[in-house]
Amino acid sequence: MSGWQDKAHLVRMAVLFAAGVVFFIAFRAWMVPADFGVYGHYRAGALDDVRARPVRYAGRAACEDCHADVVAARQGSRHARIGCEACHGPLVAHVQAGGDKKPALPDSRVLCPRCHYASPWKPKTFPQVVVAEHSPEGPCIACHKPHAPKMS
Amino acid sequence: MNPDRRQFLRDTGKLLVLSASASIAWEAIAAGRPETAPNYKMSDHWWGMVIDVEACIGCGNCVRACKDENDVPRSPKYFRTWVERYRVLPDDMEHPVVDSPNGGYDGFPEKEAADPNAKHFFVPKLCNHCAHSPCVQVCPVGATFESPDGVVLVDKTYCLGCRYCVQACPYGCRFIDPRTQTADKCTLCYHRITKGLTTACCETCPTGARQLGDLKDPKDPIHAFLREHHVQVLKPQMATGAKVYYNGLDGSVR
Numbered sequence: 046m047s048g049w050q051d052k053a054h055l056v057r058m059a060v061l062f063a064a065g066v067v068f069f070i071a072f073r074a075w076m077v078p079a080d081f082g083v084y085g086h087y088r089a090g091a092l093d094d095v096r097a098r099p100v101r102y103a104g105r106a107a108c109e110d111c112h113a114d115v116v117a118a119r120q121g122s123r124h125a126r127i128g129c130e131a132c133h134g135p136l137v138a139h140v141q142a143g144g145d146k147k148p149a150l151p152d153s154r155v156l157c158p159r160c161h162y163a164s165p166w167k168p169k170t171f172p173q174v175v176v177a178e179h180s181p182e183g184p185c186i187a188c189h190k191p192h193a194p195k196m197s
Numbered sequence: 198m199n200p201d202r203r204q205f206l207r208d209t210g211k212l213l214v215l216s217a218s219a220s221i222a223w224e225a226i227a228a229g230r231p232e233t234a235p236n237y238k239m240s241d242h243w244w245g246m247v248i249d250v251e252a253c254i255g256c257g258n259c260v261r262a263c264k265d266e267n268d269v270p271r272s273p274k275y276f277r278t279w280v281e282r283y284r285v286l287p288d289d290m291e292h293p294v295v296d297s298p299n300g301g302y303d304g305f306p307e308k309e310a311a312d313p314n315a316k317h318f319f320v321p322k323l324c325n326h327c328a329h330s331p332c333v334q335v336c337p338v339g340a341t342f343e344s345p346d347g348v349v350l351v352d353k354t355y356c357l358g359c360r361y362c363v364q365a366c367p368y369g370c371r372f373i374d375p376r377t378q379t380a381d382k383c384t385l386c387y388h389r390i391t392k393g394l395t396t397a398c399c400e401t402c403p404t405g406a407r408q409l410g411d412l413k414d415p416k417d418p419i420h421a422f423l424r425e426h427h428v429q430v431l432k433p434q435m436a437t438g439a440k441v442y443y444n445g446l447d448g449s450v451r
Contacts, residue, residue, distance in 0.1 A: 084342075092350065105400070
């Protein structure tokens with residue numbers, strides 16, 4: 046039995062060490078979220094956080110569900126492939142309101158030159174005009190229909 | 198009598214289990230967590246983008262739509278995507294004249310006449326969503342990561358704002374959001390693409406110069422585009438595994 050008494054200090058050390066290990070495991074379990082490391086060295090819930098952001102641009106499919114007349118007007122025109130919200134702005138509120146909250150129509154004097162003012166930086170094949178020469182005043186839509194801009 | 202009761206209990210049990218699982222799936226969809234819902238599987242996608250430099254007209258729609266959709270600070274210092282304007286003399290590719298007034302947010306008002314000896318073009322830039330991303334490698338706390346579907350994202354609740362990633366990105370695509378003091382960057386509109394929509398910049402690009410692509414979807418037109426064009430990624434020597442492919446990229450672009 047005297048041999049056991051000699052080892053009492055070792056037991057104390059072992060107990061202290063075990064307590065340290067238990068504290069570390071418990072502290073780590075408390076600090077690290079359960080979903081950390083599911084896919085890699087990050088919190089898997091972060092993916093859901095990023096996804097939770099609300100959508101503002103509804104996408105042209107949502108527009109075309111209701112506006113069949115505009116789809117028909119754009120058929121075959123040079124503007125046919127442009128997304129509706131490229132000109133009309135973000136419209137998810139309009140879609141969610143079931144067609145209420147109608148957006149203001151864009152000002153053609155501002156909108157059209159954004160793409161079509163002449164610039165050497167643009168691709169040569171892209172239709173561009175020097176606005177002051179082409180049309181010094183008056184709305185562009187007096188002559189060009191925005192959904193099918195080519196004049197016949 | 199007994200078999201009837203047993204049958205009744207069994208049917209009721211099935212009904213309970215089925216309706217419970219249906220309601221869990223619906224809650225996941227309604228809460229905007231498509232991964233826990235059945236309709237979006239991360240393992241089925243690998244997102245990238247194609248940018249056709251020859252189609253970009255510098256209208257700035259992408260920059261405005263990005264700031265709108267993602268609530269990016271309007272100050273001219275912060276962009277998740279921006280457009281650069283290049284002027285290059287053919288015999289001096291090393292020194293292109295590049296500017297990007299307000300990142301292209303207001304378009305590019307003419308500031309000087311064309312130089313007939315130079316070539317001119319626009320280059321839209323955004324996060325390249327690298328498969329081996331330097332910004333992810335340097336993050337000390339696991340706040341930024343490559344998602345299983347190939348998008349580099351930031352965990353805003355974990356980010357310390359230490360700015361390592363801002364310095365590590367070879368493309369200058371990151372900034373510190375002044376409101377939260379955490380890193381911010383293009384998410385490839387992760388909240389949209391996981392719902393089957395395209396990104397805000399691709400949605401509003403009038404010339405189709407930007408196209409989102411799912412490299413794991415064999416039917417995606419991105420495969421035909423990559424096959425039929427001579428494309429390049431930015432800074433291929435960095436071996437970042439960038440997934441934004443540029444068509445018609447000039448050698449002077451950095």
